[in-house]
Amino acid sequence: MFAILKTARKSVAALALTVAGFALSACGGGGGIALGGGGPAASGGPVQVALLLPYGSGVSTDELVARNLENAAKLAVADLGGEINLKVYPTGAKAAQASASAKTAIAEGAQVILGPLYAEAANAAGLAAAGSGVNVLAFSNNTAIAGGNVFLLGSTFENSAKRLVRYGKGQGRDRILIVHAQNPAGEQGQQAIARAISANGAILSGTVSYEFSQQGIVSAMPRAAKLANSSGANSVFLTAGVDADLPFVSKLLPEAGVTPGTFQYMGLTRWDGRPQLFTQDGIQGGWFTMPDTQRYAQFESRYQSTYGSRPHVLAGLAYDGMAAIGALNKSGRAISGTALTQGSGFSGVYGAFRLRSDGTNERALAVATIEGNSVKVIDAAPKSFGGIGF
Structure with a gap:
């Protein structure tokens, strides 16, 4: 029975730790805290988003989570009605591939990176993007990698x-x-x-x-x-x-x-x-x-009706990231640190959330x-x- 404690597990250091009518919006007006580099200017058109996912790692559970995150992101794209151009990049099992994918995405015009999932990959992507003014909204919940141009979407122990x-x-x-x-x-x-x-x-x-x-x-x-x-x-x-x-x-x-x-x-x-x-x-x-059970139930129902299965518990993080990006782009704001850390936060799958200037987040929890x-x-x-x- 106790063998479960002996199985290999990715620690919190590596793991991250929601609809027509489902609002993709900021929680209200409000400013944020300036964070150094302003990021790419608002384009006035669709924002270019690079979605970095653990495809190609050779681990079946990674493929499952990656597919669920991609599905959720595409739901958000549909809800935004053409305001986002989304392109998926694999991170594999090594941080070096995440770094290479981030560099490729930026060279191809990405204005913001959504993902990766694991902390090492997110840290590598953040370093690769640091000189370009591109922010990284990682699915990780590991606060050790937060800061600079890396913002965590995963709910933290804090x-x-x-x-x-x-x-x-x-x-x-x-x-x-x-x-x-x-x-x-x-x-x-x-x-x-x-x-x-x-x-x-x-x-x-x-x-x-x-x-x-x-x-x-x-x-x-x-x-x-x-x-x-x-x-x-x-x-x-x-x-x-x-x-x-x-x-x-x-x-x-x-x-x-x-x-x-x-x-x-x-x-x-x-x-x-x-x-x-x-x-x-x-x-x-x-x-x-x-998280907010009512909002998550809406997302879960929408996801299941679209894809025929219930979403992975982490899938909503991709929708939340898109919610923040879409809300800022719709208002004509660049996806900058200042905009991302607006005090009013955003409305997402798991309820209200906001990103902090130190790269961590606050989430409304029940x-x-x-x-x-x-x-x-x-x-x-x-x-x-x-x-x-x-």
Whole structure:
């Protein structure tokens, strides 16, 4: 059963981590923060977009995600009614190919690059485009590569951590114990949670880490329970992933004495992906974040009716990128750093989002829980950046 922890996985350092009538628009007026190079001037015609995707990597899952991202981008192009000329470039499995594809795209007139998916490829594309004033809207969620001309579209750990810490504080659940894996995703997640706790006036009651293995989790849970019960914590924040360590942590931690109800369980990752886990004590009643469910449902329905299958969970990132590009081009603005970081943000598949001057992003997220065998939204995603949670 525990073999899932032993399978090869791309870490968060490499991974990214929604319709006729579906608005491709900015959330409102508003300026942004100037970022150095202004980027190509607005053309007054269709904007040239290069879509960099992991075609040719030799990995079947990469091909699947690439196809879904391309499909979503084409839906957006159709909705924009000829305002975008889209051309796809493969990035393969190596950063060098992503760099070469970015250079080719720019030579062929690309005004902005959408993608790549993986952090190494996105970083390489950003470096290749840096001297040309072309910005890169990457599908990655790895904040280590953000900045300069590279902007992240993927939802970051920081987004989820801030949303849950702020919501928890409002519910009186502000003394938080962090439990995380000793791997890149776990450690980056722990850092994001700790920053959110510090920035929002909550209390860090302690941190417990575990080796990313079955024995590591078994050994660490009694330590976590002891600290939770002796530190005054009233919440426990897990970095565990639903397809990896969460099934074991959410079972063993309650058994060790971290009683749900006495302690509020929170999750940095999506907990709705494996319904077979819903009956576990640590999952029932736990909090996690989700995008705007209404907007995503619209996109999912449109995608399925067009392509005959449900979209990959990351597919909407391509639509969101196109939403931002299309909104700026429609208003006659260049796809510059200043325009991309307008304070009002944009409206996309996953709800409201905005790009920050440091290359990261803010996304409007809902807080959800597991109640019985169902997912229940307990605090809806804000519709704009004047709402709660920002």
